[in-house]
Amino acid sequence: MTNRRRPVSTRWIVYLVLVLGALFFLLPVYLVVVTAFKAPADIRLATAWHLPETWHPQSFVIAWEAFAPKLRNSMVLAVSATAIAAVLGSLNGYVLSKWRFRGANVIFPLMLFGMFIPYQAILIPLFGFLRDIGLYGTLQGLVLTHVVYGLPITTLIFRNFYAEIPDEMLEAGKIDGAGFFGLYWWIVFPLSVSGFVVVVIWQFTQIWNEFLFAVTLTRSATEPITVALAQLAGGEAVRWNLPMAGAILAALPTLIIYVVLGRYFIRGLLAGSVKG
Amino acid sequence: MRRLTRDRLTAILMLSPSLILLAIFVYGFIGQTLYVSLTNWGRDPAQALALQPRLEFVWFENYARLFSGVLESRFRQDLVNLFFFTTFFIAGSLGLGLVFAIALDRDVKGEGFFRTVFLFPFALSFIVTGTVWRWMLQPQGGLNVLPTLVGLPRGDFAWLTSRERIWTFDWRSLPDITAVVIAAVLVLLTVMAWREGRRGRAATLAAAAALLSAWVATGAPGIELLPFPEGRGFNLALVGIIIAAIWQMSGYTMALYLASLRGVPEELRESARIDGGSELQVYRYVVFPLLGPITLSAMIILGHVSLKIFDLIFAMTGPDLATTSVPALLMYIRAFRANQFADGAAIAMVLLLMVATVIIPYLVTSLRGEVRR
Numbered sequence: 001m002t003n004r005r006r007p008v009s010t011r012w013i014v015y016l017v018l019v020l021g022a023l024f025f026l027l028p029v030y031l032v033v034v035t036a037f038k039a040p041a042d043i044r045l046a047t048a049w050h051l052p053e054t055w056h057p058q059s060f061v062i063a064w065e066a067f068a069p070k071l072r073n074s075m076v077l078a079v080s081a082t083a084i085a086a087v088l089g090s091l092n093g094y095v096l097s098k099w100r101f102r103g104a105n106v107i108f109p110l111m112l113f114g115m116f117i118p119y120q121a122i123l124i125p126l127f128g129f130l131r132d133i134g135l136y137g138t139l140q141g142l143v144l145t146h147v148v149y150g151l152p153i154t155t156l157i158f159r160n161f162y163a164e165i166p167d168e169m170l171e172a173g174k175i176d177g178a179g180f181f182g183l184y185w186w187i188v189f190p191l192s193v194s195g196f197v198v199v200v201i202w203q204f205t206q207i208w209n210e211f212l213f214a215v216t217l218t219r220s221a222t223e224p225i226t227v228a229l230a231q232l233a234g235g236e237a238v239r240w241n242l243p244m245a246g247a248i249l250a251a252l253p254t255l256i257i258y259v260v261l262g263r264y265f266i267r268g269l270l271a272g273s274v275k276g
Numbered sequence: 277m278r279r280l281t282r283d284r285l286t287a288i289l290m291l292s293p294s295l296i297l298l299a300i301f302v303y304g305f306i307g308q309t310l311y312v313s314l315t316n317w318g319r320d321p322a323q324a325l326a327l328q329p330r331l332e333f334v335w336f337e338n339y340a341r342l343f344s345g346v347l348e349s350r351f352r353q354d355l356v357n358l359f360f361f362t363t364f365f366i367a368g369s370l371g372l373g374l375v376f377a378i379a380l381d382r383d384v385k386g387e388g389f390f391r392t393v394f395l396f397p398f399a400l401s402f403i404v405t406g407t408v409w410r411w412m413l414q415p416q417g418g419l420n421v422l423p424t425l426v427g428l429p430r431g432d433f434a435w436l437t438s439r440e441r442i443w444t445f446d447w448r449s450l451p452d453i454t455a456v457v458i459a460a461v462l463v464l465l466t467v468m469a470w471r472e473g474r475r476g477r478a479a480t481l482a483a484a485a486a487l488l489s490a491w492v493a494t495g496a497p498g499i500e501l502l503p504f505p506e507g508r509g510f511n512l513a514l515v516g517i518i519i520a521a522i523w524q525m526s527g528y529t530m531a532l533y534l535a536s537l538r539g540v541p542e543e544l545r546e547s548a549r550i551d552g553g554s555e556l557q558v559y560r561y562v563v564f565p566l567l568g569p570i571t572l573s574a575m576i577i578l579g580h581v582s583l584k585i586f587d588l589i590f591a592m593t594g595p596d597l598a599t600t601s602v603p604a605l606l607m608y609i610r611a612f613r614a615n616q617f618a619d620g621a622a623i624a625m626v627l628l629l630m631v632a633t634v635i636i637p638y639l640v641t642s643l644r645g646e647v648r649r
Contacts, residue, residue, distance in 0.1 A: 010555070017379045018386075021372075022393050025523065028408050031418065035411065045417030049425055091290050099287035107295065109639050114302040116635040118584045120607045120624040122305035124312055124617055129305075148301045151294050180283040180290075209401030211587035216612050226403040230591050233407040243407050251404045258399035262392060265399065266531055 036060070036244040043240055056241070063245040069221075070228040071249065074208055077139055077224055081146035082203040086196060088147070089154020094188050096155065097162040098170055099180070108159075115152035119212055130217060137219040145217065146207050153206075154199050157271045161195040162188060194264070201261055202268035205254045225250045306628065313338055313621035324615040338622035344501045350598060351606060351623065352447055352508065358602045360510045361518060362582040368522040369578055370571065373529025378559070380530070381537045391534070395527035402524065406591025409520035410436070413592075435516040436593050436600065444509035451499045452492050459488040513599045517592055524588075525581065529574050536570040537563070576638045583631050603627050 035043060039056040096104060126145065127136065135141030165188065173183045211226045218227065229250050233243035258265050315331040323329045342351045376394050380387055397405060412418040413435035420431035445453070462485035469478040491497070540563055548558045586604040593600045595609055603623050611620025 014379045014382050014384060017375060018384060018390050021376050021379075022390060025393050025397065025527075027422075028412055028523070031412060032408050045414055046421060048411075048414075048417040048421060088294055092294050095287045095291045099284060101284065101288060105643075109643050110303075111295070111298055112639055113632075113635065114298050116580055116631060116639075117302065117306070118604060118624065118627040118631050120584075120586075120604055120620075121309050121628040122301065123309075123607075123624070124611055124621055125305040125308035126301070127612075148297045151298060155294070180286040205399060209403070211401065211403050211590070212608070215590075216608070226401050226587070229407060230403050230587075233410065233591065234594055240411055244411065247404045247407045251400050254399045254401075255396065258396060259392065262395075266395070269398070269528065269531055270535055 032244045032247060035240050036248055038241055040239045040241050059241040059245040060249070063242055063249055066232070066242075067225060067228055067246055067249055070223060070225045073139060073218075073222055074224040074226075075253075077142055077146065078204050078207040081143045081150060081207050082200055084143070084147045085150035085154045085203055086199045088151060089199060090158045090189075090192060090196070091184070092151070092155040093158025093160075093162050094184055096159045098165075098167070098183075098188070111152050112156060113152075114149065115156075119149070123212070123216060127216065136217065137222060139218075139222050142213060142217055142222070142224075145213050146210070150203050150207070154203060157199050157202070157268065158192070158195055160271060161192070161198075165191055197261070197264045198268045198271060201257055201264050205257065205265075208254050309621045309624055309628075312617055313625050315618050317618040317621075318610075318614075318616035319618065321615070324617065334618075338618050339626070342619075342622060342626070346502065349506060350601065351603065352506070353598060354601050354603045354606050356508045357511060357514060357600065358583065358585075361514055361521075361585065361602065362579060364518045365521045365525070365582050365585075366575055366578045368518065369526045369529050370574060372522060372526040373531075373574070374533050374567075376526070376530040377533035377537055380534055391530075394530050397524045398527050398531075400524065402585075402587035403591045405520055405524045406588045409516065409523070410592045413516040413520075433515075434513075436513055436597075438511070438513045438515075439599065440512040441507075441509040442512065444507050447506040447508050448501050450501065452496050455488045455492045455496065459485045459492070462488070511599045513593070513597075517589055517600055520592065521582075521585070521588055525578060529578070532570050532574050533567065536567055540566055573638075573642075576634055579634050580631050583627060583634070 031048065034051055035048065036059055037055050037057065038052040039054060040059075042053055042056070096108060130136040130141040130145075135144065169187055170183050173187050178186060208224075209226065210224075211230070214224045214227045215230070218224070229243070229246050232246055312331075314333055314335055316334045316337075317329055317331050318324045323331075341348050376390075380391060380394075384390070414420075415432075415434045415437065419435075420433065422431075424430050462481050466478050466481040466485060469475075469481060544562055545558050548562045549555075553561065584604055585602055586608065589595075589600055589602060589605055595601075595605055595613075604627060607620045607623040607627065610616045610623065
């Protein structure tokens with residue numbers, strides 16, 4: 001019974017671990033924020049951790065002017081590719097969970113494999129294909145790409161989500177004379193709201209953050225924010241206030257989603273268990 | 277009944293656009309990449325960007341050059357980098373994630389706050405993380421001057437620009453090293469089979485191990501990768517990139533571990549405590565064995581993220597720094613900067629093969645488990 005006292009005495013170790021962990025995760029955030037608010041002349045390596053002598057928000061104005069079109073590109077891309085892949089994934093998940101057919105056990109893993117492949121292995125033909133159909137360098141081409149490679153994960157999440165809907169509910173609908181679309185529209189779709197939230201958050205975050213397709217399939221007018229940020233920060237002898245302000249702008253949309261809808265974000269993480 | 281069959285047909289029709297798209301974009305394109313990797317596309321600069329390039333089959337020449345070409349040492353460097361990056365990235369993310377999850381699972385105040393802080397980097401892009409950590413790891417600033425704030429001396433590690441290399445080995449001894457590792461695994465399996473009383477299997481395994489050892493002992497005849505020694509090792513410039521990657525992904529393993537710790541029934545722990553187990557013993561004998569499956573899944577997911585790592589390094593050291601490069605980055609440079617499409621395709625196929633050996637068994641077993649359930 002004396003053992004039951006032991007957790008109390010180790011309590012401070014637990015908190016020490018948590019505080020050290022929080023420091024590890026938050027120190028870079030602190031450095032980014034103070035650097036972004038410093039005037040370029042005040043940024044010196046030796047005083048990197050000091051608070052700004054004068055708060056200098058102009059870097060955000062400059063970064064915003066440079067990045068606004070790229071942020072727009074990312075927004076258009078992420079919203080449209082997410083919406084299309086979510087609708088298709090919902091229908092696919094409905095078919096795969098409620099209209100099982102012979103061969104589905106083979107087809108489903110073959111579909112899922114598509115979300116694990118290193119995209120380098122399809123990049124050269126994809127590049128040629130988009131060029132041939134006239135979509136290379138356009139946002140539409142990038143949307144198409146993200147829709148197709150988003151299908152496996154959206155299908156997977158919806159399929160597992162719909163597996164929870166009892167088959168009896170659909171049987172009842174069938175007796176009432178509902179067909180494939182009737183059952184979907186009146187029974188399955190109304191129950192899908194939180195499934196859609198999980199999928200939309202997950203896909204939006206993935207596409208907003210994606211870089212490989214973005215850097216290989218766009219031209220400068222259509223490039224998303226990740227490419228623009230990599231270029232801004234990539235030059236030698238950069239003034240660090242701008243990349244840091246830019247990094248904050250690029251991170252804000254997904255960060256807001258994460259903080260506000262964290263519960264659904266974690267459900268997506270556990271459901272997919274994949275960062276593609 | 278007619279109605280049902282028509283619905284069934286509709287169902288398959290609704291699924292088919294996705295299937296056709298994936299068939300083309302995944303399997304069709306992989307097939308094309310394989311084809312390109314067996315040609316000489318890009319060897320002749322005049323043909324590289326032609327709309328209808330004349331390609332000749334060179335079969336496995338591109339692959340052979342990657343692994344043993346005298347002038348082509350960057351790919352081997354990248355493979356070794358990838359090996360060390362993957363090892364430390366997975367170990368670090370699993371370790372930190374487990375520690376944080378255990379700490380959070382112990383009824384602490386402010387659990388929601390800590391959980392949010394630990395997981396937020398996962399919502400960022402590798403490009404943002406890379407940009408931020410590149411600034412953190414400036415040799416004259418960032419982490420290196422952090423100790424001066426509390427009066428300690430400044431750090432002087434050159435992080436991303438370091439040229440130091442430890443644990444060096446000769447690339448030519450790679451077949452020997454591989455054989456020794458496989459032989460060691462075989463010996464382990466032999467012991468396990470022997471203990472389970474499966475004598476026949478143990479004998480086969482032991483024979484295989486002996487054969488491999490003999491092959492190494494006689495100087496590994498039959499394979500000569502390079503005509504001269506080529507030093508490879510763990511480039512310390514990678515350490516900073518590994519830290520940044522762990523910063524981004526350990527929250528993810530924490531979330532996975534926390535979810536499964538919450539699934540351990542309290543009665544199990546309670547009964548172990550009543551049996552006189554100390555808190556450490558409760559973890560050692562009750563909790564950790566139950567975390568096996570999630571650890572394996574996390575290793576596989578992190579492993580495939582790691583094999584594909586590209587954007588983080590691009591943002592931290594740029595695409596051209598050889599000491600921190602990996603195959604995914606080299607593929608991009610070869611195919612999209614230098615127009616050497618055949619080389620790029622061959623590198624991509626090697627990457628795909630590595631990812632597939634990790635992912636396919638995972639997919640097969642997890643889906644088979646689902647059917648059994």
